Amino acid sequence: MSRNLRIVLVHPHHESDASQRACALHAGLLEAGYELVASLPADIHLPERIAQLQPDMIIVDAESDARDVLEHIVIATRDERRPIVMFTEDDKTSSMEAALEAGVSAYIVAGLKPERIKPVLNVALARFRKEEKLLLELADTKHKLAERKVVDRAKGLLMSRHGMTEEQAYQRLRTMAMNKKLKLADIAQRILDVEDLLG
Amino acid sequence: MQIEKQTVRIGFNPLTDCASVVMASVLGFDERHGIRIVLSKETSWAGVRDKLVTGELDAAQALYGMVYGTQLGIGSQCHDMAVLMNLNRNGQAITLSKRLMEAGAVDGPSLAALMRDERRQYVFAQTFPTGTHAMWLYYWLAAQGIDPLHGARAITVPPAQMVYNLAEGHMDGFCAGEPWGHRAVMDGIGVTVATSQQIWPDHPEKVLGASAAFVDAHPNTCRALIAAVLEAGRWIDASAENRRAMAEIIAGQAYVNTDKAAILPRILGRYDDGMGRQWQDSHPMCFHQDGAANYPYLSDGTWFMTQFRRWGLLKAHPDYERTARAVTRLQLYREAAEVAGVAVPAQSTRSSTLIDGRVWDGADPEHYATSFPIRLR
Numbered sequence: 001m002s003r004n005l006r007i008v009l010v011h012p013h014h015e016s017d018a019s020q021r022a023c024a025l026h027a028g029l030l031e032a033g034y035e036l037v038a039s040l041p042a043d044i045h046l047p048e049r050i051a052q053l054q055p056d057m058i059i060v061d062a063e064s065d066a067r068d069v070l071e072h073i074v075i076a077t078r079d080e081r082r083p084i085v086m087f088t089e090d091d092k093t094s095s096m097e098a099a100l101e102a103g104v105s106a107y108i109v110a111g112l113k114p115e116r117i118k119p120v121l122n123v124a125l126a127r128f129r130k131e132e133k134l135l136l137e138l139a140d141t142k143h144k145l146a147e148r149k150v151v152d153r154a155k156g157l158l159m160s161r162h163g164m165t166e167e168q169a170y171q172r173l174r175t176m177a178m179n180k181k182l183k184l185a186d187i188a189q190r191i192l193d194v195e196d197l198l199g
Numbered sequence: 200m201q202i203e204k205q206t207v208r209i210g211f212n213p214l215t216d217c218a219s220v221v222m223a224s225v226l227g228f229d230e231r232h233g234i235r236i237v238l239s240k241e242t243s244w245a246g247v248r249d250k251l252v253t254g255e256l257d258a259a260q261a262l263y264g265m266v267y268g269t270q271l272g273i274g275s276q277c278h279d280m281a282v283l284m285n286l287n288r289n290g291q292a293i294t295l296s297k298r299l300m301e302a303g304a305v306d307g308p309s310l311a312a313l314m315r316d317e318r319r320q321y322v323f324a325q326t327f328p329t330g331t332h333a334m335w336l337y338y339w340l341a342a343q344g345i346d347p348l349h350g351a352r353a354i355t356v357p358p359a360q361m362v363y364n365l366a367e368g369h370m371d372g373f374c375a376g377e378p379w380g381h382r383a384v385m386d387g388i389g390v391t392v393a394t395s396q397q398i399w400p401d402h403p404e405k406v407l408g409a410s411a412a413f414v415d416a417h418p419n420t421c422r423a424l425i426a427a428v429l430e431a432g433r434w435i436d437a438s439a440e441n442r443r444a445m446a447e448i449i450a451g452q453a454y455v456n457t458d459k460a461a462i463l464p465r466i467l468g469r470y471d472d473g474m475g476r477q478w479q480d481s482h483p484m485c486f487h488q489d490g491a492a493n494y495p496y497l498s499d500g501t502w503f504m505t506q507f508r509r510w511g512l513l514k515a516h517p518d519y520e521r522t523a524r525a526v527t528r529l530q531l532y533r534e535a536a537e538v539a540g541v542a543v544p545a546q547s548t549r550s551s552t553l554i555d556g557r558v559w560d561g562a563d564p565e566h567y568a569t570s571f572p573i574r575l576r
Contacts, residue, residue, distance in 0.1 A: 072355035
């Protein structure tokens, strides 16, 4: 039913978090069986391409600077096709609002029934959430990795300076961290800072 | 007096005229009035509008016309909006490509002659369909006898992409806020053929906009906000030294994110058109003018509605006076001006003579809107 909607996705013309999110959204819509007529870069040719493609729905990152370009298209074509901005629809379901909060913005031809729009935005929402989770996990992993490196370097220092075994060095760090109520990585960093300072 | 909301989220776009909103926060004028401004750098005007409507932003630096466009439902559903104050006057510019200049277009009349003699599609960019830059561009082209909608192609391009697209030959000219006009001159890409103050000396430009619902629920917060921004504008306009300091700060990455050199000359009134002419401008961008620049004249707001009607953005005349009175929060402004010790003009309309010799004084907007020989019929 909703599958034959003509959807255009606008992606940033430079590398950014937003372009990653656009890629994820692209994949999500394809997986869900939606026909994407194009994924267009947000450049000067956008209005012409959209005029040629005549999509039913244009999906764009809410933080894209192409929003104003689309705004112009919306107003310039309002007599023929009357596209409207998503959140001006009367139908304010929680899923649409959630999609908008997640950073999805859609320009849609007026008269397109909300029940046809909803599933598309649900897919978009799910994709944004998944992508966001992945990005958070990635950041978390990077952080943990960095912390481990610091701890390892501090251990190495204790081992070479004080002739400790690795296990002893680790226990020393742990005791210091507990006594000072600091995280292991923080106490390790302090040891490295002091070493830097005193050379 | 209870401040309903102490922390206010204020949106701005990276342009020179975000200065008073930024400085109100940086210099702590907000705290003096019992509020804390949290600045939010935005990427589009459509985004600013939507965030004002959804409440994600409490207020924002906004294009004058956009507030009225939203009030009247142009491009979006109607939503009751509010103009709290005018942020600045002047300081926008129309830039033509170096290529066009070399072909002989060095001012309005020579551009019109070139477009008559060498027929092709000429493309001019502005920043938002109902925005001030669209209105300055259309007004200026029409004053040269060029129909902006049929004799040329008007497109919307984000300000930061203007110089690039001009250099690439994707367009022939643009109208945008500073620092982009001066940037094009600095980079040798374009020339300034008209400043916005040539089109309308001391024209209104950006406003402090909000949704009507926010203003109605938070009058004391809004009063404090207006007072804080008034003080910031007064500080900026107080001396060239202050303007220099302001340029230093807003050039930073968190704000306009550009060279100070792109901002500074024109806010000091030092113009270079890129064609060998330098001058000290008598109407550079200003943020206060003893309060004259900040007073939200009803006739200023009405003017944008007359131009929307002129260019077919409105299919029928709106109720000009009622709309302007509903949107413009004159009473709130007066009270805030009193708190900040800023003079308020006696009249809520003013008279201006624009580039084509026409006088706009706020009277008979219906007649004014339909009196232009070049308009959408």
